Amino acid sequence: METKCWSVDNDVDSEKNYPQIVEASQLLKEGEVIAFPTETVYGLGANAMSDAAVSKIFAAKGRPADNPLIVHISNMGQLELLTRDIPETAARLMAQFWPGPLTLILKKKPDAVSSLTTAGLDTVAVRMPDHPVALALIDAAGVPVAAPSANKSGKPSPTSASHVLADLDGLIAGVVDGGPTGVGVESTVLDCTAKVPVILRPGGLSKEDIERVIEHVEQDPALKHSEAAPKSPGMKYRHYAPSAPLFLADGDKEWIQELIDQKRDSGLKVGVLAPEESASFYNADAVAVCGSRADLKSVAHSLYHALRSFEEKNLDIIYAEVYPVQGVGAAIMNRLEKAAAHRKITKGKN
Ligand code: TXA
Ligand code: MG
Secondary structure: OOOEEEEOOOOOOOOOOOHHHHHHHHHHHOOOOEEEOOOOOOEEEEEOOOHHHHHHHHHHHOOOOOOOOEEEOOOHHHHHHHOOEOOHHHHHHHHHHOOOOEEEEEEOOOOOOOOOOOOOOOEEEEEOOOOHHHHHHHHHHOOOEEOOEOOOOOOOOOOOHHHHHHHHOOOOOEEEEOOOOOOOOOOEEEEOOOOOOEEEEOOOOOHHHHHOOOOOOEEOHHHOOOOOOOOOHHHHOOOOOOOOOEEEEEOOHHHHHHHHHHHHHOOOOEEEEEOHHHHOOOOOOEEEEOOEOOEHHHHHHHHHHHHHOOOOOOOOEEEEEOOOOOOOHHHHHHHHHHHOOOOEEEOOOO
8 A cells, every 4th residue: 555645734723724634534534544643642543433444553553452542532522422421530631631642531432432442441542632733634534533653563652754654654544744743752541430540651741730630640550560450451562662672771871881881892782772961971882862851851752763763773782771750751761661671770789
């Protein structure tokens, strides 16, 4: 299949008809899958109501069928198609943070969307993305759009159209190129079906921000203990991983350089993922810079691009610095821990 690519300014006015968006939305309506930018990462969209369309998402990504998709909406009217049950806390969060990087798990209205979208669960994940291209595309399609991140399963999520094409060229009908995404990590997934909402996946909206609006919020215990079964099906899979094994290195840069030197002395090719404060210090086969430690949002913004930059460098091992688990740092460390399959070396401990 030929994958079409349409370029659009990321400040499109959703009231106007852009020919690229009209064409992309037409294909969505016809049951094709189309990748598009959101404020977090690129999504791979299909009509959430259609079994045939949604099954193409799973096929293109190589995604396990037990991993449900997030349904993207562009207006509150579409919410009524999906759920009848909006707890008061969820309503407050929507009012405060939508459009934005917050996905809410709500009770699903019977027959609301394709059962493939929800992997047969009686709940549905919903979010309203904060990106004019995403909103214009969903509006033009006129249906809720099921969309996981537009990467091959297991790879880092795409933060640019070129990442999407690297994984899915020839496998999908098209990609709308709205430039690089802003947030850089996926949305926060919050289960609102329990009395106290539970964070199933830390993401672009921090726990601290959520706590400013609702008093109590918990975290899925599986986020702390890798042996606990996660409530969000997708969280059990290895993810975000470059081809070479990644190790988290918790220590100062001089100690990390010693780790690198030892491996290089034994003939291995070594990569390192570091923020701009220390990147130029390292001597390695590949150094990927991801933002500034002084601004964790900048680290989130460039994390996946940095991880992808190791591809095709033929590395044997990659070391990554660690970050404080505060604000968006919780999402950064969650993704890095998964990319590392929880392999961590701590100075003075190993
Ligand atoms: O920022 C984002 O959330 C991006 C953009 C494209 O919107 N999307 C994204 O989708 O990251 P995906 O499929 O890569 O991750 C969705 C996560 C998975 O961990 C999935 O298991 C979980 O949400 N999820 C979806 N529906 C669920 C449900 N009903 N109950 C629990 N977890 C659910
Ligand atoms: Mg994903």
